[in-house]
Amino acid sequence: MITTPHGEIHTPVFMPVGTNASVKSLSREDLESVGAQIILANNYHLYLRPGSKNVKKLGGIHKFMNWPHPILTDSGGFQVQSLKPKITDDGAEFVSHLDGSKHFLSPESATQSQIDIGADIIMAFDHSVPAGATHAFAKAAVTRTHQWLLRCIKVWKNKKQQLFGIIQGGEFPDLLRESAKFVVDQNLPGVAIGGAVIGSDPHQTADTIATIHDLLPNDKPLYVMGVGVRPSDITSVVAAGADMFDCVAPTRLARAGLLYNHESKNERIDINQAKFKLDQKPITNDCDCYTCKNYTRAYLHHLCK
RNA sequence: GCCAGGAUGGUGGAGCGGUCAAUCACACCACACUGUAAAUGUGGUGCCUUACGGCUACGUAGGUUCGAAUCCUACUCCUGGCA
Numbered sequence: 015m016i017t018t019p020h021g022e023i024h025t026p027v028f029m030p031v032g033t034n035a036s037v038k039s040l041s042r043e044d045l046e047s048v049g050a051q052i053i054l055a056n057n058y059h060l061y062l063r064p065g066s067k068n069v070k071k072l073g074g075i076h077k078f079m080n081w082p083h084p085i086l087t088d089s090g091g092f093q094v095q096s097l098k099p100k101i102t103d104d105g106a107e108f109v110s111h112l113d114g115s116k117h118f119l120s121p122e123s124a125t126q127s128q129i130d131i132g133a134d135i136i137m138a139f140d141h142s143v144p145a146g147a148t149h150a151f152a153k154a155a156v157t158r159t160h161q162w163l164l165r166c167i168k169v170w171k172n173k174k175q176q177l178f179g180i181i182q183g184g185e186f187p188d189l190l191r192e193s194a195k196f197v198v199d200q201n202l203p204g205v206a207i208g209g210a211v212i213g214s215d216p217h218q219t220a221d222t223i224a225t226i227h228d229l230l231p232n233d234k235p236l237y238v239m240g241v242g243v244r245p246s247d248i249t250s251v252v253a254a255g256a257d258m259f260d261c262v263a264p265t266r267l268a269r270a271g272l273l274y275n276h277e278s279k280n281e282r283i284d285i286n287q288a289k290f291k292l293d294q295k296p297i298t299n300d301c302d303c304y305t306c307k308n309y310t311r312a313y314l315h316h317l318c319k
Numbered sequence: 320g321c322c323a324g325g326a327u328g329g330u331g332g333a334g335c336g337g338u339c340a341a342u343c344a345c346a347c348c349a350c351a352c353u354g355u356a357a358a359u360g361u362g363g364u365g366c367c368u369u370a371c372g373g374c375u376a377c378g379u380a381g382g383u384u385c386g387a388a389u390c391c392u393a394c395u396c397c398u399g400g401c402a
Contacts (some may be wrong), residue, residue: 031354054354054355090354092353096356097356110356112356137354209354213354262353266352266359268358272352286347288346288348
């Protein structure tokens with residue numbers, strides 16, 4: 015269990031992603047009815063718009079988005095990487111996807127921005143190790159991530175807001191273990207693990223966690239970043255020892271018409287397919303969620319048109 | 320009944336003598352989505368073929384032409400106007 019100023023979180027917990035201070039297409043009531051205890055928002059997006067200081071002026075993110083329960087913000091490091099940034103030891107220079115303007119995020123500014131936004135849990139600004147990284151590249155990213163973590167900690171004053179450090183290391187056990195030791199030694203309220211080795215393949219994710227598991231504290235949550243493309247990914251990652259995980263997949267896939275059904279290929283059906291036009295079954299027979307109890311595949315197919 | 324306009328692939332709709340199996344959109348099919356630049360993106364979509372290639376197609380039947388979805392004639396059916 016994790017205690018925050020906005021309530022307790024019982025683990026293991028899946029955290030729906032609401033990047034832009036909104037879990038797309040879902041209301042607060044929808045989320046509550048499904049048992050969401052905590053949601054994610056993103057520092058990068060809110061820093062650009064409406065601006066972190068403006069979120070603060072508007073009373074903080076909980077009031078801003080009408081979510082009185084726990085919120086976690088990601089630092090934005092992961093998003094910035096998709097913008098082909100210039101990364102130095104100082105931080106990351108990148109171009110806004112909104113208007114092309116130049117920006118710079120450092121461990122200090124990313125942390126201060128998250129403090130202003132006001133989430134219950136904030137993440138360290140890290141250098142995520144991409145897929146296929148060489149040992150040398152991964153080592154540099156790990157070292158940088160560690161240096162950046164120390165700088166994040168310096169800015170972090172309000173201990174009611176929990177700061178989580180992030181373990182990196184790519185696919186290399188020596189780097190993963192070195193990183194785990196370093197991050198755990200900072201004695202922060204929680205520990206996360208990220209990078210491309212986490213989230214894409216369930217076996218690789220479980221193996222990566224196993225590599226460092228003996229180094230982790232028993233009394234603090236482990237946040238495995240970006241897990242949950244398939245429902246079975248969640249059970250396997252929990253079995254591996256994860257306490258917290260998030261993924262854009264449930265909401266993003268649903269918006270494209272892909273709905274989870276454990277009996278189907280890839281654990282999902284594509285409700286857009288013409289074969290569902292007259293299908294009167296629910297998405298999943300043994301599910302007691304509001305949608306499965308009240309609507310047919312035919313109706314959901316119709317709504318996608 | 321007369322006059323005018325029109326009939327193109329699952330649908331809408333381009334094309335107006337050769338580079339047309341036919342722009343494009345939709346629909347359909349497949350694939351992809353990890354700490355959301357994503358209610359998005361990529362590919363395919365007449366028939367046969369792995370491919371090369373072949374075959375059948377632009378309302379119906381003829382005609383002109385080296386060559387017709389494109390021009391001409393008749394017919395059928397739609398739409399608008401006049402009676």
